[in-house]
Amino acid sequence: MIETRGLTKRYGATLAVDDLSFTVHPGRVTGFLGPNGAGKSTTMRMILGLDRPTSGHALVNGRPYEELDHPLRTVGALLDAKWVHPNRSARAHLRWLARSNRLPASRVDEVLDQVGLTDVAERRAGAYSLGMSQRLGIAGALLGDPEILLFDEPVNGLDPEGIVWIREFMRRLAGEGRSVLVSSHLLPEMALSATELVVIGRGRLITQSTTAEFVESATCSSVRVRSPRLLELAEVLMRNGMDVQAAPGGERTLVVSGSDTDRIGELAAGAGIALHELAPHRGSLEEAFMHITGHDVEYTAGDPARDRTDRTERIDSAATAAAGR
Amino acid sequence: MSVIAAERIKLTSTRSPWWCAAFGVVATIGVASISMTAEDPTGFTGVTSTQLGYGLGMAVVMVMATLAVTTEYSVGMIRTTFLAVPNRTVSLLAKTVVVAVAAGLIGLVTAFGSWAIGLVLMPDADLALHGATEWRQVAGVALVFLVAAVFAVAVGVLVRHTAGAVAIVLTWALMIEQLLALIPGFEPVVTWLPFQAAKQFLLAGQTPEGLGLTEQPWAAMGYFAAVSTALLAVAIGVAKRRDA
Numbered sequence: 001m002i003e004t005r006g007l008t009k010r011y012g013a014t015l016a017v018d019d020l021s022f023t024v025h026p027g028r029v030t031g032f033l034g035p036n037g038a039g040k041s042t043t044m045r046m047i048l049g050l051d052r053p054t055s056g057h058a059l060v061n062g063r064p065y066e067e068l069d070h071p072l073r074t075v076g077a078l079l080d081a082k083w084v085h086p087n088r089s090a091r092a093h094l095r096w097l098a099r100s101n102r103l104p105a106s107r108v109d110e111v112l113d114q115v116g117l118t119d120v121a122e123r124r125a126g127a128y129s130l131g132m133s134q135r136l137g138i139a140g141a142l143l144g145d146p147e148i149l150l151f152d153e154p155v156n157g158l159d160p161e162g163i164v165w166i167r168e169f170m171r172r173l174a175g176e177g178r179s180v181l182v183s184s185h186l187l188p189e190m191a192l193s194a195t196e197l198v199v200i201g202r203g204r205l206i207t208q209s210t211t212a213e214f215v216e217s218a219t220c221s222s223v224r225v226r227s228p229r230l231l232e233l234a235e236v237l238m239r240n241g242m243d244v245q246a247a248p249g250g251e252r253t254l255v256v257s258g259s260d261t262d263r264i265g266e267l268a269a270g271a272g273i274a275l276h277e278l279a280p281h282r283g284s285l286e287e288a289f290m291h292i293t294g295h296d297v298e299y300t301a302g303d304p305a306r307d308r309t310d311r312t313e314r315i316d317s318a319a320t321a322a323a324g325r
Numbered sequence: 326m327s328v329i330a331a332e333r334i335k336l337t338s339t340r341s342p343w344w345c346a347a348f349g350v351v352a353t354i355g356v357a358s359i360s361m362t363a364e365d366p367t368g369f370t371g372v373t374s375t376q377l378g379y380g381l382g383m384a385v386v387m388v389m390a391t392l393a394v395t396t397e398y399s400v401g402m403i404r405t406t407f408l409a410v411p412n413r414t415v416s417l418l419a420k421t422v423v424v425a426v427a428a429g430l431i432g433l434v435t436a437f438g439s440w441a442i443g444l445v446l447m448p449d450a451d452l453a454l455h456g457a458t459e460w461r462q463v464a465g466v467a468l469v470f471l472v473a474a475v476f477a478v479a480v481g482v483l484v485r486h487t488a489g490a491v492a493i494v495l496t497w498a499l500m501i502e503q504l505l506a507l508i509p510g511f512e513p514v515v516t517w518l519p520f521q522a523a524k525q526f527l528l529a530g531q532t533p534e535g536l537g538l539t540e541q542p543w544a545a546m547g548y549f550a551a552v553s554t555a556l557l558a559v560a561i562g563v564a565k566r567r568d569a
Contacts, residue, residue: 049411050404051568066411077408083401085339092338100331100409140405 001026002047002148002181006056009042009203016042018203019056024181024196026147029174031194031211032183033289039203040183041079044152048077060148070101076141077150081133086126090117090136093125097140111139131162138169149173151182155189167193187289191215222257223264226277230254236271237264255281328410328419336393336423345389346431350438353382357439361446372452372459373528375443379466382435383473384495386428390474391490393424394481407569417482417561425474432470436463461542462527468546469523473498476519476553482560516540519552 002024009017017039024030034040045051047058049065060068060075068074084093094108112118115135120128125136134154141149151170155163170193174180184190190197190211197214199206207214227233230252234244237256242264247253256264261278268275336342356378397403410416440463443452454460477494484490502518505511515521522545529542 045404045568048408050407052566068411071411072409079404080401083405085335085396085400085402087339087341088335089338092334096331096334096338097405097409099334100328102327 001062001179002058002060003062004043004047004056004058007043007046007053007058008055009039009046009051010054016203017046017053020200020203020205021056022198022205022208024148024179024198026179027174027177028196029170029180029182029194030196030198031190032181032198032200033187033190034183034185034200034206036185038185038200040185040200041152042203043200044077044079044150044181044183048075048079048150070103070144072097072101072103072144072146074144074146075148075150076144076146078134078137078141078154079150079152081130081137084125084133084136087124089122090125090128090139091121093136094139094143097143101144103144107143107145111142114142115139130157131159134158134162134166138166147178149178149180151180153183153185155184155186222255222281223259223261224277224279224281225254225256225264225268225275226252227254227268227273227275228252229273232271233268233273233275236267236273240267253277328415329422331409332419332423335420336427341392342389342427345385345392346427349382349385349389349431350435352385353378353435354438354442356381358442358446361443369450370528371462371530372440372443372454373462374447374450375440375452376436376463376466376527378439379435379469379527380499382431382466383470384499386431386470387473387477387494387498388491390424390428390477391481391494392487393420394478395485395487395490398481398485399487404569413565414561417478417564421475421478421557424478425471428474429467429471432467433464435470436466458530465527465542465546469527469549472546472550472553473520473523475550475557479553479556479560482557482564517548519549522546522549522552 003022005021007017007020008015020039020043032040032043042051043058046053047060047065057064065071065075084090091108091112094111095105097103098105098107109118112121115138117132117135117139120132125133128136138151138154141151151166154166154170158166167189170180170182174195182190182194194211196208197211198208199214209217224247225233225237234254237244237254237259240259240263242259243257245255245257247255261280265275265278268278357375360377361375397406406416407413410419440452443450454463476498477490480494481490484493498520502515502520505518506515506521516525525540526542526546526549529540529545
C-alpha cells in the first residue's frame with residue numbers, strides 16, 4: 001500500500017506536484033495517468049525517497065521509503081531503464097543489487113530467466129537495446145520478490161512486441177497478488193492493464209476511481225439532440241442544470257453533457273418540444289482524457305465565480321449559434 | 326557489511342578501476358625508476374628516494390576514486406544505488422570505504438614495488454627498513470593514497486560531474502598547492518594545505534626540523550585525514566538534502 005498526503009514539490013517558481021493525496025491499494029494494477037509534465041515521475045521519485053518533497057509525505061506500507069529495511073524486498077521500481085552502469089554486465093548489476101539487500105545470489109539467475117535475459121547476461125548493459133534495458137530494469141525490480149511494484153512509462157519507446165510483453169507481465173504480477181503502480185500518459189494503454197486509476201494534471205489530483213467508472217463517466221456524458229425548437233429546448237435543459245453546447249458543424253443540433261437520453265427525452269416531452277434526433281455519444285478515451293485534464297486546467301487557471309459566468313455566456317452563444325440565427 | 330560487499334562488486338565489475346590500478350602502479354614505479362637512475366648521489370635521502378613517483382600514483386588513484394562516484398551520477402545509476410540503500414550516509418560511506426581500501430592496496434603495491442626496484446637499481450645504497458621512520462616513509466604511501474581517495478570521493482559527491490570533479494581534484498592536489506608554496510610569504514599557510522601535509526608525512530626524517538603541528542609527520546597525517554573526513558562529512562550532508 002502506498003499513500004501520499006499533501007505531497008508537494010516546487011522547483012523555483014514551478015509547482016511540479018501540488019498537494020497530491022492518493023492511495024494505491026494492494027493487490028491490483030493502479031494506473032497513474034496524466035499528460036506529459038503532469039508530475040508523475042516526480043511523484044514516483046518522492047514516493048521512493050529519491051527527491052525530497054517541499055511539503056507533505058509519501059508512505060510505503062505506513063513508513064517512509066527510507067525507513068524500510070532492505071527496501072528491494074518490499075518495493076521494486078523501474079523508473080528509468082538507463083539507470084545502470086553501461087560498462088557493467090547485466091549479471092554483475094543484479095549481483096550487487098542482490099547483495100546490497102542480502103538477497104541470495106540465486107535470485108539473480110531466477111530473475112534473469114524470468115525476463116528472458118539469461119543468454120545475454122554477460123554482455124555489458126550499455127550494449128542493450130531499449131527493450132533489453134527495460135527487461136533488465138524489470139529484473140532488478142523483481143529481485144527482492146516485492147509486494148509493491150512501480151513502473152514509470154514502461155512501454156515508452158518500445159516496439160509492439162515489447163509493449164505486449166510488458167502488458168502481459170504486469171497483468172501476471174497483479175495476478176500474483178502484487179500491487180502495481182504504473183504511470184502513463186496514454187489512457188488506452190491504461191484501460192488495458194489497470195483496474196484503478198489515479199489521474200493527475202498539472203501536479204494536482206483530478207480523480208481517483210476504477211478504470212471502468214472513469215471511462216464510463218468520462219466518455220458517456222454527452223447526448224446529441226436535434227430539434228426544430230432548439231432555443232426553447234436549450235433553455236429547458238439549462239434550467240435543469242445541464243451543460244449545453246452547439247454541435248461542431250451540426251446545424252440545429254446541440255451536444256448536452258451531464259445527463260442521459262432518458263431524462264432529456266422526458267424534459268422535451270414535458271415542455272412539448274418535438275425531437276428529431278436523440279443519440280448518446282460515446283467519445284474516445286483520448287477525448288475523455290483531454291476533456292478531464294483540460295477541465296482541471298480551466299479550474300486552476302481562473303477564479304470559480306468568473307468561470308461560471310463565462311460558461312453561461314458560452315452556452316447562450318452556443319444555443320444562438322446552433323439555432324442558426 | 327552487505328552494502329560494502331555490494332560496493333565491492335560494483336568497483337570490481339567494470340574495467341576502468343582495474344586499468345587505473347594497473348596504470349597507477351606501473352607509472353609510479355616507472356617514474357621512481359627514472360628518478361633513481363638519474364639520482365645524483367649527493368641528493369640521496371634514504372628510502373624516500375625510492376618513493377618520488379608517489380604523486381603520479383596518487384593522481385591516478387584520485388581519478389579512480391572520483392570516477393567511482395561521478396560515473397554513477399552521470400548515468401543516473403546513483404538513483405538505483407539509493408533505491409537499494411536509501412540511507413545515503415550508509416551507501417556513500419560504504420562506497421568510500423571500498424574505494425579507499427582499494428586505493429590503499431594500490432598504494433602498498435606501488436610503495437613496495439618502487440622500493441624493490443630501488444634495491445635493484447641502487448644496490449650500494451642503504452635502503453633497509455631500519456625502523457618506524459623507514460616503514461612510515463614507504464608503507465605510509467598506502468595511507469596517503471587511502472586518504473587521498475576519501476578526499477576525491479568527497480569532491481565527486483559534491484560536484485557530481487566527472488570533468489569538473491576530476492579537474493578540481495587534480496588541479497588542487499597537483500597544482501594549486503604547489504603554486505601557493507611558491508608564493509613568497511605563504512610558508513605558514515602552505516604547511517596547512519592538506520596535500521603538503523601528506524608530503525610532509527612521507528618525507529619527514531627521523532627528527533622533524535620544525536616544531537609546527539604539521540611538521541610532525543603523524544600530526545601532519547592526522548591533519549590530512551581530518552580535512553578529508555570533514556570534506557566527506559560535508560559532501561554526505563549535502564547529498565542527503567538534495568534530490569538524487
